[in-house]
Amino acid sequence: MGIDCLLISTNQVVTPYPVYPLGIAHLAGAMEEAGHKTVHYDILANGGIEGLKSVLTSSHPMLVGLSIRNLDTVDSTSKETYISEVIDIMTLVRHYSSAPVVLGGPAFSILPDELLSLLDADYGIVGEGELLLPWLAGCIESGDPPAKKIFRSNPAKNPWSPVQYDRKIADYYLAWGGMLNVQTKRGCPYTCGYCSYPSLEGRRYRFQDPEAVAHNVMRAVRDFGADYIFFTDSVFNDPKGHYLKVAEALIRAGNTTPWCAFFRPQGFEKDTLMLLKRSGLSAMELGTDAGCDQTLAGLHKGFAFDDVKHANDLAHSLAIPCAHFIIFGGPDEDRGTLAEGIQNLESLNGSVAFAFAGIRILPGTAIFERAIAEGIITRDQPMREPVYYFSPKIEEQELNKQLRKAWAGRFDRIFPASVMEDRIKHLHNHGHVGPMWDFLVRKRRK
Ligand code: B12
Ligand code: SF4
The missing domain is CATH 3.40.50.280 (Cobalamin-binding domain)
Incomplete structure (x- = not known):
């Protein structure tokens, strides 16, 4: 049958x-x-x-x-x-x-x-x-x-089904950075203005059993030879604390393989990060998204720059490298917020920041509705060819020029983000494992 x-x-x-x-x-x-x-x-x-x-x-x-x-x-x-x-x-x-x-x-x-x-x-x-x-x-x-x-x-x-990695396919991906990916939950309840994840995965969390997550990690390592795990959850640290149960399950399973995930820079305590580190946390990709309180509010992020600083400083104190992904040029960006954002990011010690200019408008997001209201797109316009939202208060060229100027010659402040591509490929080619931006921070620490 x-x-x-x-x-x-x-x-x-x-x-x-x-x-x-x-x-x-x-x-x-x-x-x-x-x-x-x-x-x-x-x-x-x-x-x-x-x-x-x-x-x-x-x-x-x-x-x-x-x-x-x-x-x-x-x-x-x-x-x-x-x-x-x-x-x-x-x-x-x-x-x-x-x-x-x-x-x-x-x-x-x-x-x-x-x-x-x-x-x-x-x-x-x-x-x-x-x-x-x-x-x-x-x-x-x-x-x-x-x-x-x-x-x-x-x-x-939708049920959770057993994950079936394919050996030959896994071998190809493992040759580029040693990573396999695992998911611990689906869904995101937040409403960040540009983000398609909640419409893709749903607006409520659905958790994978922590023991099953640990089992998948151990299998990826033992049976397929993964040297690094990327948890693909939209946001790893949920307010209900499922992620802590995952960390505990990883510790119980004896995991020693390093892992990385996307984090929301909010609600961190030292004990929490220490637990995550014991379970293998090696680097954190933070959905910081904006550089100051005005633009964070413009993206409906629901946290302030102080939260970002707190999360970053705690991670830094525990020698966990952080990458902040920032979208400049979104709602309410102007020359003043750009300068403030660049300055604020300077205070994030021991971190890498990747900047993007403008927001790719995707259906199912608040920025899509805003772009229609502002006459940037029409509702029935095909969206396959990318259209970007830029704040009307700052020119795209001006934004790019200021960012390039501010971060010229920096190893840890990266714009455009694509300049990292060759470096990552080179490091993976030389057998390094993981996402590789963390390598920049670790190298500097030595
Ligand atoms: C984790 C992630 C990453 C990580 C991946 C790390 C890793 N080692 O895996 C990183 C940061 C590296 C990354 C990079 C990129 N990403 Co990304 N990423 C994601 C994210 C959050 C999860 C993807 C995932 O693994 N999901 C888990 C699996 C289980 O779900 P799934 O693949 O969706 O499959 C389910 C369904 O889609 C469906 N399904 C899948 N295939 C099929 C086939 C059939 C026939 C059917 C019926 C159903 C079906 O069923 C599956 C099981 O339920 C998504 C956003 C999201 N929440 O989905 C963006 C997302 C996929 N990424 C996106 C993009 C654009 C990129 C980049 C191009 C960005 C860039 N310029 O660097 C790169 C491309 C990387 C690459 N080589 O392909 C976009 C893609 C759509 C778009 N806008 O173009 C997304 C949707 C985010 C967004 N901006 O909207 N990404
Ligand atoms: S940016 Fe992150 S927290 Fe915000 S809606 Fe998207 S996945 Fe959720």
Whole structure:
């Protein structure tokens, strides 16, 4: 029973480094639980388009899934778009297979109607696929394919399935930085103005059992050889403290592998950070997002710069490197806030700061509505080609000039963020593991 399904991860982006296609690892587990047989083909790891051609001619899947991760760089200083690569893959699939094609993945979920029509696919699943993909496979197996094309997952009902990493694919990604990724929860209840994560994952937390998280980490290390773990949660430190239970479970499991995650710079105490460090915390990526209280409020961040400073100083006192990601040029940015932001960031000792200019406008966010209200975009405008929101109170050129000038020659204040790409590649090439920005801080400390 069950059908053969080919799941293709179409992502070919290798900056800041190649990332294991975790979504398909979850889906492969869900499909197996439902009795379907899945082959995972990864364009980067399994031999590119040529390799896909031979998989399509030698196998006869009854359903083909395309996972679409990235639309573009979301960086106004290096605007590269990625969907044309998916069009090439789709053309190949249609040429060599008559199986229905279903689209999914974060990029698809952000622009489902636009991408379904552009790629002329049969189906699309918006959001998580653990429940809906096996259901669709079941419909196809029973000869009753649905007439409707787009299905939306209900986060509250989506189950956690066993994660199935693929050994050959894992080997490829591990060669670039030694990292595998694990998720401990889904959803984000915050309402930061530019952010698509809550609409992708839902606005309520759904937690993975801490023991299961620790098990996944230990398996990634023991069975696949991961030297570093990246927790892909939208925000690792939730106010309910699930992340502390994860840390305790990692300690109980005897984890010694370093890990990193995205943190919200709020609500940290020394004991908390010490516990995280004992569980393997090696570096923190902080969603600081703005440089002063006025622009933090403009992005609806819900914390103040003092909170950022507090989190940074605590981490610094425990020798945990921090990276702050800052979007300059968002709502309420002007010359004054830019200068204040640059100055405030100087006070964040032992940290790296990456600056971005302007906000990539994505549907489902507050900035999307604001951009419509301000006449920057129209509601029915195709959003595949990136459009950036810039505060009307400061010119884009002026902003870029000031940032370049302020951070010229700095190793730890980085603008544009893309200048790090070659350095990361070089360090990974030389066998260093992890996200690599932390290397800058550690090197300086020695
Ligand atoms: C963690 C993360 C990172 C980390 C990854 C670290 C690591 N080692 O894994 C880092 C910081 C490195 C990173 C980098 C980038 N990222 Co990022 N990242 C994320 C984040 C927060 C989570 C991704 C993840 O792993 N999710 C967990 C897995 C399990 O979920 P999933 O992949 O979505 O899969 C589920 C569903 O999508 C669906 N599904 C997936 N595939 C398929 C296929 C089919 C057929 C079906 C039916 C369903 C389906 O089912 C899966 C299981 O439920 C997302 C935002 C988010 N909250 O989703 C952004 C996100 C994916 N990133 C994004 C971008 C743009 C990037 C960068 C290009 C940014 C840059 N210029 O550097 C790079 C690209 C990196 C690369 N090589 O591809 C965008 C992509 C969309 C867009 N706007 O273009 C997102 C959505 C954030 C955003 N800005 O909106 N990222
Ligand atoms: S920026 Fe972070 S905290 Fe804010 S909504 Fe997005 S994921 Fe949640």
